[in-house]
Amino acid sequence: MRILVTGGAGFIGAHLVRRLLAKEHNHVVNLDALRYSGNLENLTDVAGHPRYRFVHGDICESRTVEKALKEHGLEAVINCAAETHVDRSILDPNSFARTDVIGTAVLLEEARKAGVARFLQVSTDEVYGSVETGWSKEDDAIAPRSPYSASKAGADLLAQSYWTTFGFPVLITRGSNTYGPNQYPEKFIPLCITNALDDQPLPLYGDGRYRRDWLSVFDHCGAIEHVLRHGAPGSIYNIGGGNERENLTVAETILKYLGKPMSLIRFVQDRPGHDRRYAVDCSRLPTLGWAPTVPFEEGLRATVDWYRNHEAWWRKIKSGEFRSYYERMYQQRLKDGTGCAS
Numbered sequence: 146m147r148i149l150v151t152g153g154a155g156f157i158g159a160h161l162v163r164r165l166l167a168k169e170h171n172h173v174v175n176l177d178a179l180r181y182s183g184n185l186e187n188l189t190d191v192a193g194h195p196r197y198r199f200v201h202g203d204i205c206e207s208r209t210v211e212k213a214l215k216e217h218g219l220e221a222v223i224n225c226a227a228e229t230h231v232d233r234s235i236l237d238p239n240s241f242a243r244t245d246v247i248g249t250a251v252l253l254e255e256a257r258k259a260g261v262a263r264f265l266q267v268s269t270d271e272v273y274g275s276v277e278t279g280w281s282k283e284d285d286a287i288a289p290r291s292p293y294s295a296s297k298a299g300a301d302l303l304a305q306s307y308w309t310t311f312g313f314p315v316l317i318t319r320g321s322n323t324y325g326p327n328q329y330p331e332k333f334i335p336l337c338i339t340n341a342l343d344d345q346p347l348p349l350y351g352d353g354r355y356r357r358d359w360l361s362v363f364d365h366c367g368a369i370e371h372v373l374r375h376g377a378p379g380s381i382y383n384i385g386g387g388n389e390r391e392n393l394t395v396a397e398t399i400l401k402y403l404g405k406p407m408s409l410i411r412f413v414q415d416r417p418g419h420d421r422r423y424a425v426d427c428s429r430l431p432t433l434g435w436a437p438t439v440p441f442e443e444g445l446r447a448t449v450d451w452y453r454n455h456e457a458w459w460r461k462i463k464s465g466e467f468r469s470y471y472e473r474m475y476q477q478r479l480k481d482g483t484g485c486a487s
């Protein structure tokens with residue numbers, strides 16, 4: 146298959162590009178705007194691959210998308226391009242509406258015009274909103290609560306409308322919190338690992354008892370690939386790891402793996418509108434013959450090792466644009482924060 150992966154220089158996108166290239170029948174074009182979290186260093190091992198092409202461009206620009214689809218005769222689109230960090234969506238909501246909503250709208254329309262055979266929208270379990278009890282099913286009403294999740298929900302609705310209105314073969318995956326190598330260190334797990342490696346405090350929002358279901362990026366990409374091949378057009382598929390944990394437990398496990406003291410944990414001012422819990426019902430995906438394979442503690446340990454062994458990768462990021470973001474987000478919080486009792 147000739148596949149366009151958008152946002153292929155990002156965290157999930159880069160793992161997906163590599164995975165798709167490992168199958169001999171796939172040709173992959175990566176369209177990425179290379180904004181702050183897009184990083185071609187995530188793909189140095191496949192940069193010269195004969196079945197891979199990189200196109201520098203923005204999914205919001207129709208002509209760029211049209212040209213990429215036509216020039217490379219692409220048959221499928223996987224849309225990984227997105228602004229994804231909730232905290233940044235609180236600081237700058239409009240950039241989320243632009244990339245996540247407008248970008249998806251442009252991509253859908255150009256893909257439809259080009260007669261693309263499969264369009265997979267990579268979405269998130271956050272569109273269901275905070276789920277205090279139970280598990281969100283694919284047909285549940287969506288109830289996003291942050292500018293990030295609202296933008297992703299907008300994109301999902303547009304994608305569904307293309308199936309209903311035009312019969313355009315759209316698939317939607319809603320993955321849970323993903324972790325693994327190459328994740329930009331603004332996200333909770335890589336932030337905790339890299340801070341701990343530097344003996345810096347680990348900031349836990351609120352009481353640290355918020356819950357997420359952690360999904361290995363390898364499982365997440367495996368599921369996306371599986372849905373692209375076997376999913377029923379017009380359908381939504383939840384992807385969970387089956388690893389629901391409190392944030393505090395995750396931070397403690399990281400410190401334990403690194404042999405660092407629990408006193409590095411700081412409870413800091415909460416995120417506004419912080420969703421208490423995400424949890425997805427994942428019974429639909431196994432009907433297609435897919436299930437996650439990476440146990441959380443194993444995947445987390447491997448991720449900790451990856452960051453330990455790839456200091457140059459994350460230090461370069463942490464010394465750049467990230468630094469002013471970090472100060473804006475955490476300086477006051479950490480000053481006012483309190484230590485961990487355990």
Ligand code: TYD
Nearest residue numbers: 231322331332333334348349350355357392
């Ligand atoms: P995050 O990685 O931002 O993913 P999301 O908010 O999309 O689930 O955060 C995961 C959890 O960790 C979430 O409950 C917020 C919390 N968190 C902290 O406690 N401190 C932090 O510094 C960050 C970035 C997140």
